[in-house]
Amino acid sequence: xxxxxxxxxxxxxxxxxxxxxxxxxxxxxxxxxxxxxxxxxxxxxxxxxxxxxxxxxxxxxxxxxxxxxxxxxxxxxxxxxxxxxxxxxxxxxxxxxxxxxxxxxxxxxxxxxxxxxxxxxxxxxxxxxxxxxxxxxxxxxxxxxxxxxxxxxxxxxxxxxxxxxxxxxxxxxxxxxxxxxxxxxxxxxxxxxxxxxxxxxxxxxxxxxxxxxxxxxxxxxxxxxxxxxxxxxxxxxxxxxxxxxxxxxxxxxxxxxxxxxxxxxxxxxxxxxxxxxxxxxxxxxxxxxxxxxxxxxxxxxxxxxxxxxxxxxxxxxxxxxxxxxxxxxxxxxxxxxxxxxxxxxxxxxx
Numbered sequence: 001x002x003x004x005x006x007x008x009x010x011x012x013x014x015x016x017x018x019x020x021x022x023x024x025x026x027x028x029x030x031x032x033x034x035x036x037x038x039x040x041x042x043x044x045x046x047x048x049x050x051x052x053x054x055x056x057x058x059x060x061x062x063x064x065x066x067x068x069x070x071x072x073x074x075x076x077x078x079x080x081x082x083x084x085x086x087x088x089x090x091x092x093x094x095x096x097x098x099x100x101x102x103x104x105x106x107x108x109x110x111x112x113x114x115x116x117x118x119x120x121x122x123x124x125x126x127x128x129x130x131x132x133x134x135x136x137x138x139x140x141x142x143x144x145x146x147x148x149x150x151x152x153x154x155x156x157x158x159x160x161x162x163x164x165x166x167x168x169x170x171x172x173x174x175x176x177x178x179x180x181x182x183x184x185x186x187x188x189x190x191x192x193x194x195x196x197x198x199x200x201x202x203x204x205x206x207x208x209x210x211x212x213x214x215x216x217x218x219x220x221x222x223x224x225x226x227x228x229x230x231x232x233x234x235x236x237x238x239x240x241x242x243x244x245x246x247x248x249x250x251x252x253x254x255x256x257x258x259x260x261x262x263x264x265x266x267x268x269x270x271x272x273x274x275x276x277x278x279x280x281x282x283x284x285x286x287x288x289x290x291x292x293x294x295x296x297x298x299x300x301x302x303x304x305x306x307x308x309x310x311x312x313x314x315x316x317x318x319x320x321x322x323x324x325x326x327x328x329x330x331x332x333x334x335x336x337x338x339x340x341x342x343x344x345x346x347x348x349x350x
Contacts, residue, residue, distance in 0.1 A: 013031065013032040014029055014030070014031055014032075014037070014058050014059075015029070015030050015058065015059045015060075015061065015109045015112050015113050016028070016029050016030075016053070016058055016059070016060040016061070016109060017030070017060075017061050017062070017104075017105040017106055017107065017108030017109030017110070017112065018060060018061070018062040018071075018105055018108065019062075019063070019101040019102075019104040019105040019108070020044070020062055020063060020065050020067055020068060020071065021044070021101065022044075023043065023044055024041050024042070024043055024044065025041065025042055025043075025044055025101075026039070026040075026041050026101035026102055026104075026105050027039065027040060027041070027042065027052070027105055028102065028105040028106045028109055029109070030106070030109045030110065030113060032113070034110055034113060036106065039102065039105070040052070044067055044071065046074055049071065049074050049075065049078075050074075050078070053075060053078060053080065054078060057078075057079040057080050057081065058080055058081070059080070059081045059083065059112055060075055060080050060081065060082050060083070061082075061083045061085060061108040061109060061111065061112035061116075061119060062082070062083075062084060062085065062108065063084070063085045063087050063090070063093070063104075063108065064084050064085065064086060064087055064122055065087075068084055068124070069124045069125070069130060070127075072084055072124050073124070073127060083112055083116050083119055083121050084119075084121055084122050084123075084124060085108060085111070085119035085120065085121065085122075086119070086120040086121070086122050088120075088277055089119075089120035090107075090111070090118075090119060090120070092107060092111075093107050093108070123241060123245060124241075125238065125239075125241040126241070129238050129241060132212045132234075132238055133235070133238040133239065135205060135208050135209060135212065136205075136209060136231065136234065136235055136238070136281075137281070138205060139202060139205035139206065139209065140281060142198055142201050142202050142205065143202060145198060146168070146195055146198040146199065146202065147168075149191055149194060149195050149198070150164075150168055150172065150195055152191065153176065153188055153191050153192060153195065156184065156187060156188060156191075157176075157179075157180065157184065157188065160181060160183070160184060162179060162180065162181065162184070163179075164176045164179060165179070168195075168199075169199070170196065170199040170200065170203060171196065171199075172192070172195055172196065172199065173191075173192030173193055173194075173195040173196035173199075174192075174196060176188070176192050177189065177192055180192075206231075209230060209231055209234060210230055212234055213230040213233065213234045216234065216237055218233075218237055218243075218337050219233045219234050219237060221336055221337070221340065221342075221343075222236065222237070222333050222336055222337065224336075224342065224343040225289075225329070225332065225333070225336075225343050226292075226293070226298065226299040226301070226345075227289045227292035227293050227298065227299075228289050228329070228333070231285065232282075232285040232286065232288075232289055233333070235281065235282050235285055236282060236285075236286075236330075236333050237337070239279045239282045240252065240255075240334070243334065243337045243338045244338075246334060249331045249332075249334040249335045249338065250331055252330045252331060252333075252334045253327045253328075253330045253331055254275075255277075255278050256277075256278040256279060256282060256283050256286070256330055257274055257275045257276040257277040257278040257280075257283055258274055258283060258286070258323065258326055258327040258330055259274060259275060259327065260272050260273065260274055260275070261273065261274070261275045274323060283326070286326040286329050286330055287322060287323065287326045289326065289329055290307070290322045290323070290325035290326040290329060291322055293307060293325055293329070294307045294308060294311065294318075294321065294322060294325060299345065300345065301345035301346065302345060302346050302347065302348070303325060303328060303329075303332070303345075306325075306328075307321045307322075307324065307325040307328075308321070310324055
């Protein structure tokens with residue numbers, strides 16, 4: 001009996017580091033002394049993962065990536081403790097002069113053995129949240145494709161002295177065809193028809209996004225902020241996953257890469273740009289909301305007045321003001337989500 005108990009304790013002290021690949025991943029198992037006791041490869045398939053990692057629960061460390069979410073869920077269902085490392089924070093691995101799958105897997109295991117905080121662990125969203133967020137990602141891809149085709153059509157028409165409609169609506173292609181000379185009909189007809197087809201697809205995605213937003217009561221609270229629509233609010237909720245993930249609302253701004261980088265050394269503390277870590281798409285949406293808040297159509301509020309005062313009129317200062325307002329929007333969105341309070345344009349006056 002003691003022998004079996006000792007083996008169980010030894011098994012729990014084993015740590016696995018996994019370097020994820022596209023189709024095949026490399027793993028290394030170390031013991032409590034940091035020595036490699038097993039290594040190998042497995043295919044990124046549920047059956048292969050089950051074959052290699054079934055048994056006693058162990059600690060497994062891997063880097064965040066395209067496939068890390070579903071592999072993490074697969075390993076957690078098997079009872080393992082999974083640590084997902086933030087690749088941007090683990091420079092010992094990403095900037096190494098001797099980089100290989102085996103070395104990376106070994107370093108992940110060593111860092112997890114020393115202190116999991118060295119891996120700057122991140123939290124993956126649930127499968128349901130990831131599926132809803134995929135609709136938003138798909139819409140963004142279609143919007144980029146339409147923008148590419150619109151720019152191509154404008155460039156071709158401009159070469160013949162023609163100007164296509166300034167606004168891109170669901171009937172952009174149909175309206176543009178009436179302005180295209182006969183000699184360009186063959187070149188632009190298919191292109192403009194495809195633009196309208198993509199416009200209809202974008203409308204379909206936006207309807208699905210509105211339906212998804214209705215399933216999240218907190219989205220309605222967040223959209224009470226002028227300039228924040230369902231797309232931004234839902235992306236914010238799904239990207240963060242859960243409000244309790246952050247103990248302080250200000251941490252959200254750092255998580256989304258809207259806080260300035262720091263490189264203080266001795267008496268030097270230079271002003272640097274934002275870190276741009278975290279979710280790029282959500283950061284872009286928040287910046288767009290900040291532009292609306294500070295723009296001509298923005299409603300008067302304490303946030304708008306603060307941003308305009310910070311801008312000062314200079315072009316560079318205006319860019320800094322937009323980023324600063326986007327940072328405050330991230331904090332405000334999380335605060336409303338946590339407290340359930342109603343948005344107040346002038347909170348101090350209220």
